[in-house]
Amino acid sequence: MRAPLCLVAIWLAVVACAPPDSTGSAQPVADGAAAGVSSVNPTTGPAAGENVDEDATEEPGDDTNPLIPLLEQSIPYGEGADGNLVGFLAVPADAAEPLPGVLMLHEWWGLNDNIREAARRVAREGYVVLAADLYGGRTATSVPQAQALLRELVEAPDRVRENVRQAYEYLERYALAPRIGCVGWDLGGRWALQAALMLPGRLDAMVMVYGAVELDRAALETLDMPVLGLFGEQDRSIAVRDVQEFRNILGQLGKDAEVRIYSGVDHGFFFPAARRTVPSPRTTRGSG
DSSP: OHHHHHHHHHIIIIITTOOOOTTSSOOBOOTTTTTTOOOOOTTTOSOTTSSBOSBOOOOOOOOSSTTSOEEEEEEEEEEETTEEEEEEEEEETTOOSOOOEEEEEOOTTOSOHHHHHHHHHHHTTTOEEEEEOSSTTOOOSBHHHHHHHHHHHHHOHHHHHHHHHHHHHHHHHTSOOSSEEEEEETHHHHHHHHHHHHSTTTOOEEEEESOOOOOOHHHHTTOOSOEEEEEETTOTTSOHHHHHHHHHHHHHTTOSEEEEEETTOOTTTTSTTSOOBOOOOOSSOOOO
């Protein structure tokens, strides 16, 4: 029963916004094609002085099925150290029975309109979608703001794990989702993978879009759901050689996984209207 749920991840990350090459089509990169690409420190993002756009401009709405009405609301899904955890919930208004669930994890800008619109897109395909908030109601509109919020998460990883766990359990216990998948971008891509490692036997599908990868073979051995990873060849924040190694390890372990690296594509390709960081090349290898 897991493969059908994975289709929502593939639809969301590929069909809705496939990364283009110069001809307008997505082109995966062969192994070794970008072996010299290095990485930005994942705890701080781009370093000071690098070539970045300072503002994060949100992408205008692009409804996939605009005729399908939705019920949507900000909803508490758990308890955090400083109060309720409040996320964005979207579900088809005419749902007559429990629907499969999608746990959505935002990029380092926070739970903004881009993420809410992505949640609507998926909900219109027949899912109950909960976009969790890892920042406690805060969002960033500049790189320094995003760096500050990210540092708080790096300093308290157990709080993030508990946040993600409670979001999953909300879909399971209160939305009564019979199957649950997870999708995330950037920061959320990393935590989508961590959710899969946290919840083996419970999570039914996982997609990560340009998120930091895990290279511990013993940890990856626990993955037992379909996995889709999408990365850009020109992304300096995630070392391409690490993505290739991640793909190779999953293949050696016999996992149901597909990892794509798109030619000529930079970080942040899923939200093309949003200005994003474009780090300069590094001379040292980072952890992705």
